[in-house]
Amino acid sequence: xxxxxxxxxxxxxxxxxxxxxxxxxxxxxxxxxxxxxxxxxxxxxxxxxxxxxxxxxxxxxxxxxxxxxxxxxxxxxxxxxxxxxxxxxxxxxxxxxxxxxxxxxxxxxxxxxxxxxxxxxxxxxxxxxxxxxxxxxxxxxxxxxxxxxxxxxxxxxxxxxxxxxxxxxxxxxxxxxxxxxxxxxxxxxxxxx
Numbered sequence: 001x002x003x004x005x006x007x008x009x010x011x012x013x014x015x016x017x018x019x020x021x022x023x024x025x026x027x028x029x030x031x032x033x034x035x036x037x038x039x040x041x042x043x044x045x046x047x048x049x050x051x052x053x054x055x056x057x058x059x060x061x062x063x064x065x066x067x068x069x070x071x072x073x074x075x076x077x078x079x080x081x082x083x084x085x086x087x088x089x090x091x092x093x094x095x096x097x098x099x100x101x102x103x104x105x106x107x108x109x110x111x112x113x114x115x116x117x118x119x120x121x122x123x124x125x126x127x128x129x130x131x132x133x134x135x136x137x138x139x140x141x142x143x144x145x146x147x148x149x150x151x152x153x154x155x156x157x158x159x160x161x162x163x164x165x166x167x168x169x170x171x172x173x174x175x176x177x178x179x180x181x182x183x184x185x186x187x188x189x190x191x192x193x
Contacts, residue, residue, distance in 0.1 A: 014136070
């Protein structure tokens with residue numbers, strides 16, 4: 001993948017974990033995150049000799065998701081490491097980040113989205129920084145989506161208003177919106193043997 005836009009619908013520590021749990025529980029609709037995960041997992045099953053080909057491996061994985069076996073195995077792995085499946089932290093506030101203009105999303109500087117998470121406190125600028133696992137974003141607009149000025153580019157989850165203001169500016173600057181139509185880029189660009 002060329003990492004030219006966020007995968008899935010959530011960005012940030014607890015939000016991404018919740019998205020994965022929702023996918024394994026059948027609560028989230030299939031999306032680009034599921035497509036990439038199935039493609040990588042299928043290749044691993046073929047390499048390990050657990051499946052004859054990618055098509056068989058993908059079918060096997062889809063059955064594990066649909067039956068709940070994937071979630072059950074994840075819960076077993078968490079328990080084996082001494083963890084529990086309690087509630088994930090949630091931010092106190094949410095706010096839509098408004099598109100600065102109308103048009104089509106042409107490009108997204110994904111590194112800037114990562115810096116926006118750090119600005120919220122969801123990552124470290126220096127090793128001694130405390131991480132706020134609850135903060136992040138959801139429902140990001142993707143390349144090829146049309147937006148109107150003021151419409152949300154994504155929804156921000158935050159605990160600190162000053163940090164949120166910096167993160168909001170960073171997200172708005174990360175999106176390039178133009179008048180030209182833009183096709184959603186191919187998700188998996190190349191398979192490396």
